Amino acid sequence: MSQTSSPQGGSCNIVITGGAGFLGVRLARALLAQAQLSVAGGPARPITRLTLVDRALPPDDLMADPRVAALTGDLNALLAPGAATPVVEAQTDVVFHLAAAVSGECEADFDLGMRSNFAATLALLEACRALKTRPMVVFASSLAVFGHAPGLPLPPVIEDSTLPTPQSSYGIQKFMGEQLVADFSRKGFIQGRSVRLMTVSVRPGLPNGAASSFLSGMLREPLAGVRATCPVPPDTPVALSSPERTIAGLVCAAQTSDPAWGPRTALTLPALTTTPADMAAALARVAGPQVAALIDWTPDAAIYNIVKTWPARIDAVRARGLGLLPDTCFEDIVSAYIRENTDALKPPAR
């Protein structure tokens, strides 16, 4: 099928929920840079519209792009019947659904999590279904669907067929979202892809309410000359992914054909298995031991009790089949962060 014969007239109209967040902004920049998208293995089509839906406005560089529109507000309110501006519309070809309340917030406020992570996902899928155009929906699920359950420990290595037993409300809500995406896809309401994201490191910006926040902070703050705390034992195994490989996984999901994607179950992205001790050693090698010395090793039982339920070793066979590979070493991740964040050596605004 040639580009011009596609039903959308060769253009590609994309919506990103959470589009002003760390990953949303990064995804938007990546999409604008590649300028076109091959939806589900179809012909490459120029990206003509990129709508970033979030509570906050996206950064200026994105707003300056003529292809970018911003829709600001609470996602549930924006999706409510009678809302002024639709989140998705007949021209929408692809939706990346990244908006979510983070794990720590959802554990502290159960209702917030059910509203922000579950109800909003259901409402978004219903809005896509109502279009009757079967848009591509890429749903950002999470490694947090896996947890060591009392009486039902996880296997040593997570495989594509491992049973998720979420041990947090966030994980439960993401896993229910995966089920919705699978059934909306099976029914032909959408073309759905659930992608389980790893803990992303190094995140720029400020700490957030995620229990995994320290896995960026223990690099980011010392690089800015600020002390930071690692709240778990140094030899705790953790599964990480760089921002770059995480974005590559999301874009790949939208571009992969149905047969290549395979089953409607979620695809677990690959991860680099490392430890805080090894991360600190990598930081010392890249930025100097005086930087790594800014890490305080102060255990926090509340955080460790969450982190220790997470799996750390992933055998992402399905992802590998799509060419998605884990980062090779943490030093590369630290180096890339320094390269990309010219203000990384200034203290973060608080």
Add this chain to the structure above:
Amino acid sequence: MSQTSSPQGGSCNIVITGGAGFLGVRLARALLAQAQLSVAGGPARPITRLTLVDRALPPDDLMADPRVAALTGDLNALLAPGAATPVVEAQTDVVFHLAAAVSGECEADFDLGMRSNFAATLALLEACRALKTRPMVVFASSLAVFGHAPGLPLPPVIEDSTLPTPQSSYGIQKFMGEQLVADFSRKGFIQGRSVRLMTVSVRPGLPNGAASSFLSGMLREPLAGVRATCPVPPDTPVALSSPERTIAGLVCAAQTSDPAWGPRTALTLPALTTTPADMAAALARVAGPQVAALIDWTPDAAIYNIVKTWPARIDAVRARGLGLLPDTCFEDIVSAYIRENTDALKPPAR
């Protein structure tokens, strides 16, 4: 702890949703007959109140029991804010949540299934949470959470750790209900137990919208002198449970202590693996070849396409550890049905 020192003053107040349905009525009769319940391994307490919630009134024998109350209406409406009579109240100790739209209905009407199976379950759990008494909630999930997914076949035998990949909206909705029950339990809102029921055979009464309906009808109708159809190949393996063992599984769930119950994941009940050919042979042996000759072997692709995605072999290790065993042979099931249904040889009212 002695019976009189329990916080509920030694009484046990039970609610059954779907309480006028086939399994609900049978569960109610079993509970009234045993007269007491040992909730979660606690002291045996007399059952003082049994509220049957359903669209229809329960049969006369139940309504005649002074311990029984009926609450009739649509479950979502009954659970809506401001409803006249609460479904659960401060005195409620145990809820058996059996109410559901069946698989065929949910496949034909997606919104009905989301409302009846998912939204009603969430609303019921929220009502239980609002009590702040952590009631026991036994949720009837289903074998339908398992399905052979394209590109992700089920293993030959289902184990407790097998990943469910539902291939029906009914299965998706039940599986999401399991996740809610697990998280509401983990958060301490309820004491939850999800139990995956097998296809129950022989069900009395009329055919229903379940794709599995024929697995009762091909016995029940011939025993009443009426022709019946088996819509799948005679050698299709199927996993069945008698009504008696199904009820035993539900009661066991309410009575088992937390440590004995184990993880918060759903417990899959045991099943007898058989085939329609073997079921017909058992019928011939018990009731005579002229009865079995009333079965028409007429394939129906729509039904077979659903039934063939169901697993047929279950290794229910957790259930076995609680003393729950499968039926030993289908002849016993047919014989019990004939014994218990004195009108089984009369044609069903239509």
